[in-house]
Amino acid sequence: MTRKTTLSIRLDGDLKRRWQALCLRQGSKPSDGLRQIIVRLLNGSATDTSPTPSTHEQPDTSRRRLELRLTETEYARIEALALQQGMSANRWVIHLIRANLSGEPQFGMTELRTLGESNSRLLAIGRNLNQIARHMNAGRALETVVTAERIDTLTRHIKTHTARVADIMRANIDRWRLE
Known part of the structure; x- marks a missing residue:
């Protein structure tokens, strides 16, 4: 088992507030956000964070189930957006994920x-x-x-x-x- 160590940084008040606000909007803790940035930097992916279009010639037809726990407010917002665009909440979330993973359009x-x-x-x-x-x-x-x-x-x-x-x-x- 790997032993975790602590990294401590000093930020001015404004920078810390902005960082915490960003993490809150992203739904993560400030320490988790910093950890993700460090991993990206060390893995060399910090310079290329844009999604890459899918190169599959044949579509992947296999499916896996993913369950999400959302707040009532988040779920209501997703339902409202999905309804505006003429699709189910589930379809809307799938389009959102695919658009961000592939960088390709997801049309309604x-x-x-x-x-x-x-x-x-x-x-x-x-x-x-x-x-x-x-x-x-x-x-x-x-x-x-x-x-x-x-x-x-x-x-x-x-x-x-x-x-x-x-x-x-x-x-x-x-x-x-x-x-």
Whole structure:
């Protein structure tokens, strides 16, 4: 059995209060938080604490059960957030964990539906461009002239699509970020 020893550090009052507040928000004791930082530093992972995307080609289908003990307030908050996003509390916690472990997006049904609609519109724009290119490459005169106004309209549609997707991605990242 390894014998534990004590490490004592002196902090000014403000630094100590900020450290204790951070640990309280993280749900750990100040000594546990310091121990975790020391372990990360010694293991060389302090410089790379960002989650790494999953490299599995085949999804892992095995499942293990994990039971959490939450305060009533924490549980109520999770239920409220899950309800807002159209999922169960259990599904919400799973998405939270996976997003932080993998660094990959975890979309809810509303986001998936919106992305699907947006991609359908972008595919339609792509088909229209292909038809125009085919006519031009075949040397056939287009029934309607491609005007700057139509190109501007197409550009606006594409910008709307990309802005919408960017907003969804940003919202997804913000949703699952642990603070």
